[in-house]
Amino acid sequence: MHTGVVSQRSDLRPNRIAVLSVHTSPLAQPGTGDAGGMNVYVLQTAIELARRGTEVEIFTRATSSNDEPLVEAAPGVLVRHVQAGPFEGLDKHDLPTQLCPFAAEVLRTEARNLPGHYDLIHSHYWLSGQVGWLTRDRWRVPMVHTAHTLAAVKNAYLAEGDTPEPAAREIGEKQIVAEADRLIANTAEEARQLVELYGADPDRIDVVLPGADLTRYRPGDKAAARAEFGLSPHERIVAFIGRIQPLKAPDVLVRAAARMLAEEATLSRPPARPLRVLIVGGPSGSGLERPDALIELASALGISDRVTFLPPQPPNRLAQVYRAADLVAVPSYNESFGLVAIEAQASGTPVLAADVGGLGTAVRDNVTGLLVPGHDTDDWAIALRRLLNDPAGLDAMSLAAVEHAANFSWAHTADGMLDSYAAALSQSRAGHPLAGSLHSDSNFARSQVRSAGSPRALLAGVEPARRRRTGAVRR
Ligand code: UDP
Numbered sequence: 001m002h003t004g005v006v007s008q009r010s011d012l013r014p015n016r017i018a019v020l021s022v023h024t025s026p027l028a029q030p031g032t033g034d035a036g037g038m039n040v041y042v043l044q045t046a047i048e049l050a051r052r053g054t055e056v057e058i059f060t061r062a063t064s065s066n067d068e069p070l071v072e073a074a075p076g077v078l079v080r081h082v083q084a085g086p087f088e089g090l091d092k093h094d095l096p097t098q099l100c101p102f103a104a105e106v107l108r109t110e111a112r113n114l115p116g117h118y119d120l121i122h123s124h125y126w127l128s129g130q131v132g133w134l135t136r137d138r139w140r141v142p143m144v145h146t147a148h149t150l151a152a153v154k155n156a157y158l159a160e161g162d163t164p165e166p167a168a169r170e171i172g173e174k175q176i177v178a179e180a181d182r183l184i185a186n187t188a189e190e191a192r193q194l195v196e197l198y199g200a201d202p203d204r205i206d207v208v209l210p211g212a213d214l215t216r217y218r219p220g221d222k223a224a225a226r227a228e229f230g231l232s233p234h235e236r237i238v239a240f241i242g243r244i245q246p247l248k249a250p251d252v253l254v255r256a257a258a259r260m261l262a263e264e265a266t267l268s269r270p271p272a273r274p275l276r277v278l279i280v281g282g283p284s285g286s287g288l289e290r291p292d293a294l295i296e297l298a299s300a301l302g303i304s305d306r307v308t309f310l311p312p313q314p315p316n317r318l319a320q321v322y323r324a325a326d327l328v329a330v331p332s333y334n335e336s337f338g339l340v341a342i343e344a345q346a347s348g349t350p351v352l353a354a355d356v357g358g359l360g361t362a363v364r365d366n367v368t369g370l371l372v373p374g375h376d377t378d379d380w381a382i383a384l385r386r387l388l389n390d391p392a393g394l395d396a397m398s399l400a401a402v403e404h405a406a407n408f409s410w411a412h413t414a415d416g417m418l419d420s421y422a423a424a425l426s427q428s429r430a431g432h433p434l435a436g437s438l439h440s441d442s443n444f445a446r447s448q449v450r451s452a453g454s455p456r457a458l459l460a461g462v463e464p465a466r467r468r469r470t471g472a473v474r475r
Helices: 037-051 092-111 125-139 151-156 167-179 188-198 222-228 250-265 285-289 293-300 315-324 339-346 377-388 391-405 410-429 438-449 455-459
Strands: 016-020 055-061 070-074 077-082 120-124 143-146 182-185 205-207 236-241 275-280 307-310 327-330 351-354 369-372
Touching (some): 016 037, 016 125, 037 120, 037 410, 092 125, 125 167, 143 167, 143 410, 167 188, 182 410, 222 315, 236 250, 236 315, 236 339, 236 377, 250 275, 250 293, 250 377, 275 315, 293 307, 327 377, 339 351, 339 391, 351 377, 377 391
Parallel strands (some): 182 205, 275 307, 351 369
Antiparallel strands (some): 070 077
């Protein structure tokens, strides 16, 4: 397993890569449905890779007739909306049936260019990994895969009554682990899970920490941020931000807040600043089965007037949500990393998180927030009280949080990815069974294509010369 920085040899830096994100578009609003941290990750790392000279073409399934086939998301970053199945009516669990049409479209897109159009494939999530492995074989370029979440891990940490991930997903993930040239894990713990639960080869895993947009998420005027959302300057505010589903456990926060409020109601001198829970996001995954569950829970616990719900917020508004809060809670049953925890800290807001998965890396226990083992309501109420009733302690954590979050930038993540790509290309040159002599072919072809094949040229309809055998995939 590789956690250090390998120097990126410039001759091993890909000029153009195909990024596969089958089930969710990097252009979608995160925080609801299937759109979350992975969308942010794919887009932000693509932007940073393009800044470093690697063009990125992201393939994602079109889910609306309004999705343009080709969108320039940023300089050097194209999003290709692939038509595979109907726009509406398919959820994530139906998508394995659409991997064939998706793969066919990806292959056809590549076949419209000279050989060697893409130097490498990076697939995100297991659905994309299935397509990635096929395209890798056809194009004879290395495939790097990031799982983002793993079925075996999700199922081991399931919330009570939540639906487990299907066995077929775990089978698919095992195939990808066996097939990918390299795996990128978010944390050392995820790397360990890949080895122990999926039999991955530790020498083919690179640990690359995710990041946050540190220019957007930074401390600011709390009172102004609260005013923007009509929130009182006189309340203690704890926020939950993200996709609302049992795995993310916003109910743990609501129950703990109800417990804390009940205890405070019995005090002869209740705290002067009342408690408010702010929930930002929309239903997702198994949470879609009962989209009003959290509203009903707050009502059943008698704290509806203490809970404010906001729909998913775009990044600029979200930065203000982080600033408005005194504390951000991340009570998830599992997180492969937890971008919200880093964004909150970068904005100067300490984090109260469950001590699971990547959150142990994202939060420094007792320094930038608190990590709670388990999800017991009493434990969470105690932790909430300890943090929210100690303004001086929270101020100190806020300063430490900004310092800690400064270690996580997308620029750093992209550098780690390029190191992983360099390792994959070097492996491939050194005689990967599928690589053969194709790299020299692709370098030759690339030199011919580059001038016509820039994203701008493609958008303008100036597709590079069509290969001789149009419509057919080479080899
Ligand atoms: N997010 C957003 N608007 C919202 C809620 C969330 O843009 O209203 C984004 C947030 O900035 C973060 C991502 O969604 O980058 C959630 O990522 P995280 O890793 O915390 O959770 P995931 O969705 O991957 O489970």
